[in-house]
Amino acid sequence: MSVCLPPALRPVVQRCAGVLAAGGLLWPVLTGVSAVVPEGRWSFTPPAQAESFAGAPAHAPAQDWSFRGALGHFDLAAVQRGYAVFAGVCASCHSLTQVHFSDLGGMGLTPEQVSALAASWQVVAGRDAEGRLTHRKALPDDALPAPYTGPEAARAANRGAVPPDLSRIVQVYPGGADRVYALLTGYASSASAPGAGAARAEAGFANPYAIGHRTAMPPPLRENAVVYADGTRPTAQQEARDVTTFLAWISSPHADDKRRLGVGVVLYLCFLACLLVILKRRIWSHVEK
């Protein structure tokens, strides 16, 4: 966010202020301190604003998402394909802590399909007599298991970076779905070239949509990274689109219900409003102005 007035306006504002503060009495009070932040003043902005340094992420081009806008809706086939990408690729590093398997029924799955899907995941069941962790197949009421036991384990496995939880990523990540898609498809070609050595990985992978144009996440998607059940060809672009759609959906899985209910409510309110306007006019008809 830019924090300054347009340059053209600055002299105007200063002149107006000068006139208002005529006499010079108020002038130092009004302007003197604005250049320096004295001890004890509130300052909530860090000195370097994200947008103002050279490594600011590139602006992600706007994509045509069906779920965008007040009356958008999710393409559930794409959401389901996106789940396949998440489960097959992203889930090895990223969690969806807030999500339960039963929530995935909202992708258009039957309860049996949800149970089967849950059963393809292993969750911690407890400890056996020797104190070793035991596992069992997940049930619909379980939360999706996280890939690491905690941030330390995540950091150790990823050269110091913690892969963020993806439950709300499309809402929280500045730039939203467009930027997630841009990041997934925007790796500089050298980064994904085979033989990118450990030395390069140390500094991160070049990607104009990451902060500082580097990300610790290796390029996750490639052609045929997953097999789509509906026969769609899994190109890297297609996978990125689908998984972004899935992440947008999972960040507010009730968005479609919300909009659907909203249409009903607004129509009902319009109808009621008409009746009430007629009623009020009748009641007020013999009150002269």
Added chain:
Amino acid sequence: MKHPETQDHTSAPAAFSGGFAGWMEQRLPIFSAFRKEYVDFPMPRNLNWLWNFGAILVVVLLLMLATGTFLAMNYTPTSAEAFFSTEAIDRQLSGGWLLRGMHVTGASLFLAALYIHLFRGLYYGSYKAPRELLWLSGLVLLVMVMGTAFAGYVLPWGQMSYWGADVMTKAVGAIPVVGSALEHVLTGGDHLGDVFLHRVFVLHFIMAFLVVGVVGLHVACVHITKSGNPLGREPKGPQDTLPFHPYYTSKDLIGLIVFAMVFSALLFFWPGLLTEPANYAPADPLHTPADIEPEWYFLPFYGLLQSVPSKFGGLLAAASAILVLFALPWLDQSPVRSARFRPACRLGLAGLVMAFILLAAVGKHHATGEWMLIGRLAGLYYFGFFLVLLPLVSRREKAQLQAASPTTSEGDA
């Protein structure tokens, strides 16, 4: 001479003379009181749509209490669980997304309606005799509702919740002498954790219900002094009034339905407009967000807070912005109520609204660069309006009126 009892009895409407209603009437006359206050109650006939907001506020308050009660049943006030339980309400609790959506949208629109309601009072001079207590009780409500809203925003324990609370508790700590003790009472420790969150939860809950009590007082005041009106002249007799029912019940219903439409549009179609996305990330005490920003309705005060070059001074300015409103009935001594007949005052009020909006923009931009200057000018104007402009204008108006007709009675211009 009649007995007081029989007098009461005969003055009660015929409908309440027999049966259960009559029996009640002799013991606790709620039916006739209700008829007197909400059916036959005389209302000025010239009220405009700005008089709808009191009823709207009452309904939103009830909605907040209803949705809040059910949210509280599913919320866990601990730093480890608060964020998860809020997410679970949104995702797993059936209908939870609707419950939470209504509560969040309701909070924003409550404050919006409150600002409009307050502005109505400011514009039409509803704070003047005999409505001073009405105005003061309204301001107490404003402060309480703001406190409740702030406490509520802390509860989901997202990044903005946490860092907003951090700014707030440090602001309290900046008060000289008592500050650090007060801060400790609030936080219950040296960091914001379980104890703090639990306190905030209890405060949020309790304040919401205390608001209901104060609304009772506030509405009682309206019924003693009767409603004002856009002309600022008290009705001369029955020819200037209409019974509350059915005239204003039907009008209030239209106001409510229009409000419900705005509410639904925001709730169902543009939910992102009122929420800060950063608050969907769990609180992380080790990672300060790039932009700590309160909800939109606190921005003007946040702007004041940041425009002053000292922590305590900023706090004082923000608090005084509300405190000065308490003195308004005595700062403005003009017998003319409505700004319709006060051109200078009307202009000044337009400036006041501008200054308020500018201060919000300043808050949004953290009073950096030119915004600092704008913030100070807007702040100066805000206080200048109440402390200088209004007293001067009202003195001049008073003198003019007295010169024109020395017999004009107070408050009847």
